[in-house]
Amino acid sequence: MTAARRKITAEARRARLGPRHLLTPATRAGTPEEVARRLVALHATDPATVFLSVAARTADASAAELERALYEDHSLVRMLCMRRTMFVLPTEFAPVADAAAARAVAVRERAGLAKVIGEQLGHDAAWFAATQEAVLAALAARGEATAAQLADDVPDLKAQIVQAAGKPYEARPRITSRFLGVLAAEGRIRRGRPLGSWASSQFRWTVAEPHPELAADEARAELAARYLDAFGPATTEDVKWWTGWTLTDTRKALAGTEAVDVDLDEGPGHALPHQLEEPPTPEPWVALLPALDPTPMGWRHRDWYLDTGHKAELFDKTGNIGPSVWWNGRIAGGWAQRPDGEVVTHVFADVGADARRAIEAEAGRLTEYFGDVRVRPSFRTPLERRLSA
Template identity: 30%
Template sequence: MKGPPPVAEWRLQQQGISAPLGDDPAATVRHLLAVQAQDYYGSLWAVGLRTAGAREADVERAIAERRIVRTWPMRGTLHLVAPEDTRWMLTLMASRAIARDRARQERDFGLDARTTGRCAEVITRLLEGDGRMTRGALYEALAERGIDTEGQRGLHILGRLAHEGVICQGPREGKQPTFVLLDEWIPRTAPLDRDEALAELGRRYFAGHGPATMQDLAWWSGLTVRDAQTALEGAKPALSHHDHDGARYWFIASAEGAAPVAPAVHLLPPFDEYLVGYKDRSAMLDAAHNRQVVGINGLVSPSLIVDGRVGALWKRTLGRQGATLALTPLRPLRKADRPALARAAKRYGEFIGQPVALDAG
């Protein structure tokens, strides 16, 4: 009996990198449950990479049409999520970020419950009626009403209200994100109790990121190991597992025995789920290159994947004639990989709507 493919190769397939998940950007996001998105254009490409024929404008249109929501559901970090997943994820996971930051916000910024409640009331009045405002416009409006937003205080106000489910981000105005009222932006959904939410988290994480371990789930969600164990237990009826090198890897049962795919080259954006989605990245990243790919500040660099592993970093420069992608190899690129690299660059150029030139270093 043929065994399962290597972990990295399997993840490439399950995440929709080696073969697209479909042709709908919103369905791609739903499959992954959440796509890290503090780098806006990188998150668009993360979705486009996994969606057949998608262009940058297609992903932005799905955000503007409210089929994808950009908000802070976990780890205090911006993500793209499906509308129907937004509220239960905020309730389950964003509360940890609120609890973590509450004492510091009260001490350093005077954001106690009464003050944040007033901020919520003011911003609700400003945005109600399907309104949308940029961060700068909100800061000006808050200041006019006697609410200080200087320094980092404004960011903490908006972040707190996003975590509490008052606001989320809407479509961009030029290059600036706007903020909208969550309850006006997307339909209300029936709440899940905590055990139901944990089980849903487990099922969806392992469906979109498997094969992965329980520790990977805890890292990705920002929940405690105990909560991750509960999520795994609730999801087990839908899961299978594979033991490898002393670790137990879980995946959605329907993916068992997935056929290996041909090795290829892939251009991943910064903070891509292929790297961010796991506590243990050893299947995809050599230990010697870890600090070059994942900075001490948590920045995950744009990466070139060769045979499932990070082989180079890349940086985009836009010019009048198109885009240049400059590679910084972490190991020598093989001559045999050049055609696949050219195809990956061409696909990226199609996505952004510009010709792409490669500078392979």
């Protein structure tokens, strides 16, 4: 007779969430590196997200500390990897993410751009290779450079392509950004310090050291284990969605971990052995998490921490979550930064006086962190738009 699988309730998952993701007052981290290691990787599609995700999880939040890790010590690295999404992750873990996810993304990015360049500009693989070497030489000579400076050094980067031809939103961008994006995806160059504030999306570029070659199967198993340690228990669909792998690769990677099968409210799942223990009751906690924060974006199945009736307010049309307010393991509302810099919040239901005071205090802490910096998420949601007006 097959032994019954352990049932892990949504309540138990919520009890683990705050301490594991460094969101309770007692578990906040001391460094940005600690935050990235605990969460595997930090979403970086919006540059501000990384800073705000770290700020929510550190006792003495400082943009300068994250800038140190990214641009001086290089202990954190920004790279395109899981599901073709930009992340910031610990530099020592970058080779695993590269072999497990980024390498395949880079192949597709290069092939896609080469096809467009061939069809629209008539350039072949030899042109692509020569232009690549010219860019790397120019960047090595400068030390660091903006995309515009590199286009001045390598004029072929100024060539234009047509996007969405014949549509009302037809565009004719230069190939500069896409070409540099391919080199970055391949680990040949990396984004350096941005122009302007920490929230800027215009980066300088520098030459990068190539990642060591790792076996893809072993790297995927390690990434799956890291994911489960941070986000488990989780379903197969959660792992597949978060990584961007095929179902076959997902199942193979999970089989290479120490995960055991469990039952979750949404169906069969996987947990590491230490996650089978009943979690202690955590201290009450509140968090104001930014758009695309790794916690709300960690699972495909979200009913255990989000009332589905509020999804339309918090997500845009393509499934990107906006700024969210959390109370004891559940999303309780949202927040936004107004043009004057004030952080304002909205909760969907009465959470009690203690929660309201904690939310107000966290909004004040975040307002202080922003200082003179103003941020508007790239993916805007209905609630964020109303609150920021």
